[in-house]
Amino acid sequence: MSEKSFFVDIDCFQQKKHGQNAFGDCFKSKRFTDEGRLLAVLSDGLGSGIKANILATMTATMILKFIEDGKDILKATEVIMNSLPVCQVRKISYSTFSAFECSDEGEIKIVEEGNPDFIHIRNGRLVEHTPRIVTSKKFTNRHMHLYNFKLEPEDRLIFCSDGVTQAGMGTDEYKLGWRREGLIEFVESEIKRDPSISSRHLAMEIVKESIRKEPDHQSKDDVSALVLYFRKPRxxxxxxxxxxxxxxxxxxxxxxxxxxxxxxxxxxxxxxxxxxxxxxxxxxxxxxxxxxxxxxxxxxxxxxxxxxxxxxxxxxxxxxxxxxxxxxxxxxxxxxxxxxxxxxxxxxxxxxxxxxxxxxxxxxxxxxxxxxxxxxxxxxxxxxxxxxxxx
Amino acid sequence: MADEKILLELCFGTTCFVMGASKLQEIESIIPPQYKNKVEVKAHTCLDLCKNSTYMKAPFVKLDGEIISEATVEKILKAIERKIDG
Structure with a gap:
């Protein structure tokens, strides 16, 4: 690795829904050191417990395997979007996901379907991106959000399951949940407090904070935070x-x-x-x-x-x-x-x-x-x- | 002479540790009160004695430079007693 290259530090922290014994969100990633690229997927399975765990694991594993085998990330995720079954009870798709492919140079391709929009922080501030939207030909209520841009040194991306943004929902203080705005504010203050905070620690802080929003501090859903930090290697x-x-x-x-x-x-x-x-x-x-x-x-x-x-x-x-x-x-x-x-x-x-x-x-x-x-x-x-x- | 302490050196290298040095770390609190102020305990990453077959068996400690092999709490306490009381 040349001295000038940067490092994509990613880590995910998760908490199960209170009372469940299996994670209903699934994080999978793979680093290709020789090719200088990294793949990661965060999938949220419908419901919780074992059923959600199977759905999320299946989705994440399949996406990762597709891309790993050389398929373009857009093609791979489109196939998945079109093939995910519909829950008979809720009439919605079995799982949602965020997937990305990032090079050591910071070129990143992101695909999101159903998960909360990712957050991009540069110089301590939020950067908004407009996605290209691809709608499923088979299920018109399914849309993939595509992003393609270049990271700058010290940039951070935060992906999460809706367990984070909906934390505290229904309480007096957070009627609509912590929401993306609440999360952005928290992430900005955490980075201000510790500008070199590692992905591992930031992801952990996000999950802990979102659980603090819940009454009795018991998570009502599976909670996952995935953080990417593009930095000089430690x-x-x-x-x-x-x-x-x-x-x-x-x-x-x-x-x-x-x-x-x-x-x-x-x-x-x-x-x-x-x-x-x-x-x-x-x-x-x-x-x-x-x-x-x-x-x-x-x-x-x-x-x-x-x-x-x-x-x-x-x-x-x-x-x-x-x-x-x-x-x-x-x-x-x-x-x-x-x-x-x-x-x-x-x-x-x-x-x-x-x-x-x-x-x-x-x-x-x-x-x-x-x-x-x-x-x-x-x-x-x-x-x-x-x-x-x-x- | 009264102020001079005798030096007890413990080895926490792998061989000594698995052969029983893990039990020697409490030695400082076990030394009888009359000797306590006269012994200084120091730990080492490794005394490099296990590699030399002439020194018998681990765990090793050094008491004022003198090597004690197959050290146990009892053996060390006896050696301290001998050293101080003569």
Missing amino acids: KLLIFTGPPYRQDRDAEYSKIFDDFDGRKAIVGGTTANLIARELGREITTEKYNKGMLPACSHMDGVDLITEGILTLTKVLEYLNEGYDRWPDDAAGRLIELLLDSDVINFMIGSKLNQAHYDPDLPLELEIRKNVVKQLEKILSGRYIKKVNLKFI
Whole structure:
């Protein structure tokens, strides 16, 4: 990736309708790192619970698959619009959706059908767009709104399900719900408060705020917010494991120190060798949190943790997917990972003989394998750009 | 001499941690009151001892530079006692 290119930071936060055990909205996305493009779909299934979940998942998956296979986004969504069945009870379409395709240069194509209109914020203010409207030939009450424009650095787009804009509907304060206007005002104030707020945090704040509008703070519908933030990439370098050749410790320590971005060391021996090469002090916290060894500190490094146990735990937490990460070394490393767009791993290949002691009570995974699995989940589910370098 | 503390260094590296160092972090609160002010506890990312087979088995701690292998709370407390009371 060239230094000049920008990063499309997207994230979605969702809350189920109160009392339901399945999400009725579905978010799917895929990043094509080599082609420099990203696809995303947010679909809202009719009703709630399992039925809505199936409808939304089906719609989102089909749109994504169509576009992924090379079909134009307009063609793909038109097929879906024309084929979505009509609910026999309500006489309306089974699901609504917003889909977009965005390049690393900021060229974006958006198609919306039935979801609230997206919000575009540039320099802290709303930018309005006039859509091109395509009406379904089969169902005349179905219209797709098409947009095609170029994002500028620091632009944000907010997509949501109607659970957000209709939050609080029927209450004295929000007779017609929070509405798009209320959401715009909230998003503008959030961005003013924290101009570099990540997509993940903004999406979370939107969903939490919309639920606050409801009496008893219980969501009456499925609530989803999808945020796109076109920004300079936040880069993270993780150095884990000593280099295979000890005579290159100095060289790699310097690369680590010179890195322009945030830095973490995952591994006690690795931390020691970097401290030695850079002539810095390490201090280790005396008390561990949870089941993992404590974190350590060194000037110029954002986080230092133990190695393989922590990495294994990170993988476990990411697979589980929590709303709030546990307050231990793995949780802290995850915060750093998810707040970064481009994650570089420098993986030392030297083996630690002591880990092969048959008396060790735990299954200690091989670092390379754990990092490979991390790469898969970070680039897949968490839509990060991940680079691995074995040294 | 009275003000000089003995230094107890704990290793929180992977090997030591899984071999029992996770149980040693409470040591500071377990040291008997008469020795408490005489011991300084310091944690390390790794003491780099597990890689050297001459040092026997993890978990390792260092008491004033002296390596204690297969360290347990009892073993450390005894060593502190010996060190201070002679």
